[in-house]
Amino acid sequence: xxxxxxxxxxxxxxxxxxxxxxxxxxxxxxxxxxxxxxxxxxxxxxxxxxxxxxxxxxxxxxxxxxxxxxxxxxxxxxxxxxxxxxxxxxxxxxxxxxxxxxxxxxxxxxxxxxxxxxxxxxxxxxxxxxxxxxxxxxxxxxxxxxxxxxxxxxxxxxxxxxxxxxxxxxxxxxxxxxxxxxxxxxxxxxx
Numbered sequence: 001x002x003x004x005x006x007x008x009x010x011x012x013x014x015x016x017x018x019x020x021x022x023x024x025x026x027x028x029x030x031x032x033x034x035x036x037x038x039x040x041x042x043x044x045x046x047x048x049x050x051x052x053x054x055x056x057x058x059x060x061x062x063x064x065x066x067x068x069x070x071x072x073x074x075x076x077x078x079x080x081x082x083x084x085x086x087x088x089x090x091x092x093x094x095x096x097x098x099x100x101x102x103x104x105x106x107x108x109x110x111x112x113x114x115x116x117x118x119x120x121x122x123x124x125x126x127x128x129x130x131x132x133x134x135x136x137x138x139x140x141x142x143x144x145x146x147x148x149x150x151x152x153x154x155x156x157x158x159x160x161x162x163x164x165x166x167x168x169x170x171x172x173x174x175x176x177x178x179x180x181x182x183x184x185x186x187x188x189x190x191x
Contacts, residue, residue: 021038021039021042021085023035024036024038024039024042025039025076025079025085028073028076029076029077029079036073036076039072039076039085040069043085043086043089044065044069046086046089046090047065047068047069047089047090047093048061048062048065050090050093050094050097050156051064051065051068051093051097053136053139053151053155053156054094054097054147054148054151054152055097056136056139056140056147057140064093064096064097064100065093067096067100068089068092068093068096068097071092071096072089072092075092090156094152094156094166095166098148098166098167101144101148135185135189138185138188138189139151139185141184141188142181142184142185145169145177146177146178146180146181146184147181148167148177149163149167149174149177149178149181150177150178150181150182150185152166152167153174153178154178154182160174160175160178
């Protein structure tokens, strides 16, 4: 892959795609709405998938995608290409999701005292005991704080110190949340 022009790092499948995306980013940075639409189309699915993993709800994830791209439009002129655009959008999206939770004054970082109760309650709600519950559905049963740490650590690959910085909790709390989330998920997914 050729080095990106103008310092904008973009990861694409081939040089032609990278050059096209680089040009779109530069035009969008200059205020070209049509170019930004191209950036949106190229990255919207990945941003939606991240939002869906973090919040567990299609409607809220769709709203968060819109919020993330509004924020991206506002901050794109400051994008210097020190990371790929996809990485920059990923971090921006995580921050948008976390800010949404804080603004709604959700108690996102508290785990219920009885994570076993969560698992048992979720198992009791299953209409068909033989039906399998996939991990995405099981994750929606977790409290917001546990789900956040689980997604950021086990799915997105962030370290506990990074999660602590992003969410405003202690690294030890992040470890505890992850342990409880894994335990609750194991109980939710057992046959």
